[in-house]
Amino acid sequence: MKSKLSSTLFVYLARRYVLTLIGITALLLGIIYLFDTVELLRRAAKRDGVPLSLVLEMGLLKLPDVGQTILPFAVLFSALFTFWQLNRKHELAIMRAAGFSVWQFLAPVVAVTIFAGIFQVAVVNPAGSLLLSRFETLENNYLSRRNSHVALFKEGLWLRQNGETQDENVIIYAEKIALPDWRLHRVMVLFFAPDNRFLRRIDAPEALLGQGGWTFYDATVNEPGQITSQSIPLLNLPTALTTREIEDSFSSPETVSFWSMPGFIKTLESTGFDAVPLKIRFQALLAQPFLFAAMILLAAAVSLRPPRQHGGLFLLAGGIGIGFALFFLSSFLQALGASHQIPIVLAAWSPSVIALLLGTSVLMNLEDG
Known part of the structure; x- marks a missing residue:
């Protein structure tokens, strides 16, 4: 018993x-x-x-x-x-x-x-x-x-890189990314001077990260003071960023708390x-x-x-x-x-x-x- x-x-x-x-x-x-x-x-x-x-x-x-x-x-x-x-x-x-x-x-x-x-x-x-x-x-x-080059939000991905000259800072936004070839969709590129003065903007439906540079397809360039925009079928932008460097810039999974994981998982999937x-x-x-x-x-x-x-x-x-x-x-x-x-x-x-x-x-x- x-x-x-x-x-x-x-x-x-x-x-x-x-x-x-x-x-x-x-x-x-x-x-x-x-x-x-x-x-x-x-x-x-x-x-x-x-x-x-x-x-x-x-x-x-x-x-x-x-x-x-x-x-x-x-x-x-x-x-x-x-x-x-x-x-x-x-x-x-x-x-x-x-x-x-x-x-x-x-x-x-x-x-x-x-x-x-x-x-x-x-x-x-x-x-x-x-x-x-x-x-x-x-x-x-x-x-x-080492500074982070990337920020991921539910609205999309933001990247930061240096421009072709020391007088430019470049910010790249993409609404969606197709892996593993790093093809960006609905892309916007903003160029700023060191004093944060806006220089120009590039919009493209698609961009591809290759060795040593970005390739933008059907790009549209807008600059302050210009009435009309400039259309460029194929536009190249040099970059020192690599896919590995961008991926390493993400926060480690351990920095995502248990309560934030479901929302962050949706963000990853949506982008x-x-x-x-x-x-x-x-x-x-x-x-x-x-x-x-x-x-x-x-x-x-x-x-x-x-x-x-x-x-x-x-x-x-x-x-x-x-x-x-x-x-x-x-x-x-x-x-x-x-x-x-x-x-x-x-x-x-x-x-x-x-x-x-x-x-x-x-x-x-x-x-x-």
Whole structure:
């Protein structure tokens, strides 16, 4: 006959796990912050005018985003340590003798991890995206000295480049882009002097980015003071921009928060860009709480055995093996999904579903045995 888990025991188990999770997460974040700061200091040493306070700030700004990557490992290691402690002190044996099933004393830990997963997706991810955007801005200004050439809005794409002479700045707008050949549709080009004085405007239904220049088809040129416009069937505009440079100028997917992703995905699709990688990231974030719960089941499958059957080294090796196996599986499937080899849902949800099924199967055999 199974006993009902009391609220006192539920809170006790949940509190034990929460304290362990906070401690291990803080430890991992501290190690990562140390190594990131050292790397930033190395890069800052090659630049003039980068104060130490700025480097320390940049390390902190990057930390929430990196923390989202290591959080599944923290969840797994915290569960392994918590169950190992309970097992070593024979508390699990006492709970089993009292009539509690494995599912009952796992419930508080699973509930905590699901809440942690929801909190990470709903709160930590948006905050981390905002702070990472600030980090990339500081990195471009002080370390990389690289300015963004592109801005993407739902109305279309805006590009900035230097003109043929030092006395011109060029801004290019396209309502839609056809990839992979970078063919722009409904194009407008604005030329400005260094003092922001308008020089001329080019309109074209289509433009193509080639090696070393833009080619505009059926272009119309308008200049201030001219009554009539000039029509040019084929107009070339030199550029130092390349497709790779333009793509690299986009904000990284990590800077797009969970709540902004649906709108940004629509923007990408409406302008002609591939939104599949961002769709996969969005679905992976939705699956995160389930992945955390699966981590608990796998940790329990490894650690909920009599203490004499394994030691701390076995648990550590098992935890590292499980964590990295899931990490590489997730990365591999997401890469396949981003290259359109497998469906988006399969790429994002498979690791969580596989881990849940595997952990549940092992625990059911353990419980029956």
